[in-house]
Amino acid sequence: MKKRGIGYAATFYGTGYGNGFPDESRATVEINANGEIILSVEVSDVGSGGISVMWQIASETLNIDRNLIKLQYDNTSKMLDSGTAAASRQTYNTGNAVLDACKKIKINIDKYYNKVEIIKNKKVLTELYQKFISDNQELKYEGYFKATTSQVDLETGIGEPYWPYTFGINRAIVEVDCETGKVDVIDVVAVYDAGKIVNPVLAEGQIIGGVSMGMGYAIMEEVNVLKGSIKNCNYSDYIIPTSKDMPKVTTYFVEANEASGPYGAKGLGEPAMLPTAPAILNAIYDAIGVRLTEFPATCDRILLELKNKGV
Template sequence: MKKRGIGYGCMMYAIGYGFGRPDASAASVEIGEDGTVTVLSGCAEIGQGSTEMIALIAAEELGILPEDVMVLTSDTATTPDAGPSTASRQTYVTGNAVKKAAGELKRSLLMGAAELLGVEPEGITFKKRGVYYTGEKTGLTMADVASHCRRTGKQFMGWGWFNNTTPDVDPETNQGDAYASYTFATQAVEVEVDTDTGEVTVLRVVAAHDVGRAINPLAIEGQIEGGVAMGLGYALIEEVILDKGRPLTPTFAEYLLPTAKDVPPIVSLIVEEAEPTGPFGAKGVGEPATIPTAPAIINAIYNAVGIRITELPATPEKIRQLLKEKGF
């Protein structure tokens, strides 16, 4: 017999290290005479899309296009330290550092544009490589302004450093705001449980995540889908088996991972609740996409057949044993 159930998992996850641990990032931004920009950052790209995130933030702050930005990362000889790509911190911490660096450069570019136009800088804005004054497009381009700044000795580089280090909690009461920002998520899962074999099939997942402002919605969807796939493996099949300290699952032939055929349809719902302290209101995704998945699956199994799994993964053997005890 196959029975279906629906389960939910909710989570709140902090961005960065918190608890007084050092958590900072730096970046530099330089503009060439042709209006193209080079960003130096120690942020390591491990597939999460951080390099594109950096380009998008720099382009938005400077009023140019993302394709005008070249990002150089993770070179210990040339790039400033951005800290590790962990704790779902890079969009928030490095993103803020890049925005600060681009903002410093922008102030110099505004002064250069004001000189060329013969006006005060307060009315000038940059948008899509163009220069606007009091909302009206002028004949100047970002390349014109950048060339003028470089040729007249004005600042054509910007430096940004963002410190996300927060105070530790009170050692006596454990009370306090240990983190600067938090993300929130809820995931719903529908499963089918075969009561004869104990096999669980995840039919679909709906994942709603508060990411602040979505800088790159497509990349966010990718991170959510990847996180769900990881959480599915954690919940159902990934198991380290030891025999007197010796691993019996040393290769992927024994330690199973979800394949593309194991991953169900995933609906990603991006909730945009701007974070005032984040770069353009952004926070992060990363680990939060994985965290609610296993609880949602375990709750769905309970909803389907009334058994509570207390030790992961929920293998068919464990489920069948609990079903037998329940009288199935």
């Protein structure tokens, strides 16, 4: 017999290294003789879309078509240290450094090109370059950003450990087979506040991927360690969701503007996976009246728990 349940879970997530750790990003932006803008920034795109975010922030700030902006993001000899692709910090921290660099060059661009229309033509940039040269303007500008956090006291916890915070809530519907313990996740609605969303379709991708990882965390994934040795080192025994396991996911954003973020943006990568697992676990309880306290909620655990509780 299959039973349906519905579950909710809300989470928050402080982005950045936090705890007063020097969380710095740098970027340079340069105009060249070929009529290109070179944006040089350490942004490791692990699949997240970080490169696109930097590109878009630069294009927006410079009012220059993004196809005229060339990105350099892969070589330590050609870019400054911007910290790691972690802690959901790239959009906020590194995005702010890109914004800063672009604002600096923009002041000088505005001296020569002060129109509302976006610059789409290489020729315009080549002419700008010539004017920069003849007026002895700097060609390359460095942007910098440092996040503001403070160290927490180890005895009291007092401090401002992270900034900014991203918020999210998930609602999950599951179907539990009471005779086998098998859980199918049917539907997930995910609503997030990650500030201004720089690229909605990429952000949605982060959320759906996060739901997938959260679902794995809730009902499938577990590294089995025996005497320090991992017993499931392959895809055949470390189980992650397939296309046939995924629920329908619907994503919404409420964009609570963060004034310190680039165009009001905050981080999203990690928050995207947080509320899904607890929402699924709560939905399982709602379906069968059994609350697991040891995870993941595999068919083994659910079925035995049902039996123990005499449900």
